Amino acid sequence: MKRAASGLLVVLLTVGALALGAPASAATGTPWADWSAMTGSGGAYTGSVQIASPELTAEYTSDSRAGSVGVVSGASVWLSAATDVGAKYGSSRDQQYLNLRPRADSPTAPSETTYSFSRPTPTRNWTFVLGDIDADQVRITAIGPGGNTLTAAELGFRGGFNYCAPGLAGKPSCTGDAADVPTWDAATTTLTGNATATDTSGAAAWFEPNARISSLTFTFTRRAGFPVYQTWFAAITRTISGTVTDTTAGGPSNGTVVRLIGADGAALGETTTSTDGTYSFPDVLATDGYRVVITPPTGKTSDEPARAVDVTSADGTADFAVRDIVPVPVSGTARDQHGTPIAGATVTLDGQRSVVTGPDGAYLIDDVPVGTHAVTITVPDGYALVSSPSPFTVADNDETPITGRDFVLQQLPSLSGVVRAAGSGVGGVVVTADGPDGAMQTVTAADGSYSFPRLPSGDYVITVRAPEGSVVSGPTSRSETVIALDVTGVDFALARFGSVAGVVSDDGGAPHAGAIVTVSGPGAPVTLNTADDGSYALGDLAPGDYTITVTVPDGYTGAAPLRRTFVITDAGELIEGQDFVLTPAMVTPTPTPTPTSKPTSSPSPAPVGTDAGALPATGAEPLPGLGVALMLLLAGAISVIVARRRRA
Structure with missing residues (x-):
């Protein structure tokens, strides 16, 4: 959906999106992501995308060039439910996607768009889709939370398709060839469009990563045409719900605080039970590793205040029970040197009965018998124990709660x-x-x-x-x-690496293919040959000073200029317009031979009294003077004879 007529559609959609801001958020529960309006300018864009709330969100940066880029509404271009990805995540109609371009319209100036996730992604039930990959290619690089680079298998390539192909198109005006799909190279984790780099419509591919990702980078390179590519994100969500019952009162526990904890231990949400004791966390990513934790009301406790929940395949349920505290209870908190609660730490009574601190760092052990007791804490990784409570005694017939049995831990430096x-x-x-x-x-x-x-x-x-x-x-x-x-x-x-590009032509403006261009600078010199259109380009240039030299080919006397210089700074400039004009050699024509002729003598000056205007004789040797006199006498005699005969 880009070049010529299709390009006009994208331009109109994008201009509208940029002028009016991002479209309204997608309906609650839709698998398709919501995008913030992209900010910045060509070469330095930023934005955010919310794939599933609250867990799967990302901030992104892109050095895409300007022009036909931005958040698009999905009202005119979408992935229909007939596509493989649509069959699982539903149609993306009216759901947002992002249009981006290369850094420059040159094979040596790809753009890099990096998504940094707020927390590592799950290992299933989410997808990203790259569209309009036809005359272009995109390399995909993903980094895990431990700094590892994901393999091609972990990226989870699911297949290529053409969303404009018959039977898949979301609208009649979207036409494409079912055979026109990108090719996936697992060795280089690169998606490449059709072999002829022809501008077409609808070529796409989808992925479902099966390993956790902290950052995801798309390196998008132009091969031909006017390149624009599309990015969609989607995720399957579920609901976690349950009921909290007060077994002592024999009814629901109203107003009990319930928290949702992610696999990384971070709090993802908090709610309270309604009058019937129920609670719910909707739109939770369809994965495992969740814990639901309750904080019993004052005077109550729970023998199982935390429950693990897996919603990979279906909605999850976690029910709880609270009861009255049985005397004598012992309670306290675990905090670091700054007063920050330490959740999930194990506290043990007399080395036998254990509980886990809640989100507020508090713990409670009830029904402690008469006698002298001690509580200890298992120090979590990354902490050191600063102080712990001294032993305490429960007196006979004393039901007074024992409080303030606190632990202080020191968080190791970062x-x-x-x-x-x-x-x-x-x-x-x-x-x-x-x-x-x-x-x-x-x-x-x-x-x-x-x-x-x-x-x-x-x-x-x-x-x-x-x-x-x-x-x-x-x-x-x-x-x-x-x-x-x-x-x-x-x-x-x-x-950043920079790049350089230019054209070699003759002084009449005609491109010169096959010209030798040498770029010298940091690293070994690189020699290039100009393409059929006279162009040359070189990327991956480290910061430094560079010289470009053109080798004057046979048939030419020079170039203007013969040498150019440029500088790449840490910003990684795109140096364009480094053109050379060749001067053809002047060809001297071979002279035509002059016909050979006999030399002529210069005419003598006319004698005084003769016609000075008479033309000199040409083409014959002049007679000697005596001969001339005899001829004159003979001519006179003949004239006299002729005259006499006429009178007779």
Whole structure:
């Protein structure tokens, strides 16, 4: 949906989207994502996408060039329910998608669009779809939460299709060939359009990753034409619900606080039970690893305050029961040195009975018998125990609750920094910390920040790995020592690769194919041959000073200019218009031979008294003077004889 007439459609849709802002959010429960309005300008766009609330959201950055890019409503272009992806996630009609382009319309200037997820993605039941991949190609790179690069198998390629093909098209005006689908190269994780790089409509492919992803990058390259590509996201969601019953009162527990905890331990939502004791968390990602935790009302406790829930295949249910606290109860909290609650820590009474601290860091053990007792805590990873409560005694016939049996833990220090390029944070960059316990990796967030929390004391080497299209500017590693305080400001800088392009032609404007162009600079010189249209281009140029030289071909005397210079900075410029004009050699024509003729003598001046205007004799040798006199006398005699005969 791009070039010529189809290109006009995209332009109109995009202009409308940019002028009016992002369309209204999709209906609650739809699998298809909602996009924020894209901000920024060509070469520096940002935005966000909410695939499923609250778990699956991402911030993205893109260096796509301007023109026909932005969030599109999906009212005129969509994936019908007849497509394979539509059969699972439903039609995307009236659901948003994103249009982007390469960095420049050159095979050596791809755009990079990186999605940094707020938390790692699930391993099933979500998809991304790339559309309009015909005269273009896109390489897909995904980084896991541990800094690992996902394999092609983990990216979960599900197949190519043409959403405009007969039987699949969502509208009559969308026409395409069912055989016109992109080709997936697992070795390079690259999706490539048709072999002839012909601008067509509807070529698409869909993926369902089966490994967790922290950042996802699309490197989009023009092969021909006016390239624009489309991106959709979708996810299956479920509902988690249940009932909290008060077994002591024999009825529902109204107003009980219920929390939803994700697989990473983060709180995803909170609600309270209604008058009938029910609660619900709708639109939860269809995956496993959830925990539902209740906080019993005052004077109540629960023997099982947390339940695991798996909603991979169906909606989930988690029911709870609360009861009156049986004397004598013992309670307290677990907090760090800053007063932050520590949830999920195990507290044990006399080495036998254990409970787990709730989201507020609190714990309670009731029905503690008469006698002297002690509570201990299992210190979570990344913490050190600062203080614990002393033993306590439950007296005979004393039902007074024992409170304030608190634990204080110290959170071990963290090490953090930011990875920037041209002054802006870069998401999806892998950072490694090699320390006393070995190497660990993390991935930068959308703003370029990273952190290694709760590190044991020791010496560390922090290393950054430049992503595709970039190179580290300055040191790639830094040595740091962690003792007691947080270590901050361990920053790194990246530089973008640049590119150069131009045309070689003759002085009449005709392109010159096969001309030799040499680009010299950082690294070995690179020699290029111009294409049929006289163009040349070179990408992946590291920052530095460069020289371009054209070799004057046979039949030419020179070029204007013969040499050019340019500079690539850390911003990774696109240097275009580096053109050369060849001067054809001047061909001197071979002269035509002059016919050979006898030389002529110069005429003598006319004697005084003769006709000075008479023409000199030409073409014969002049007679001697005597001969001339005799001829004159003979002519006179003949004239006299003729005259006499006429009178007679």
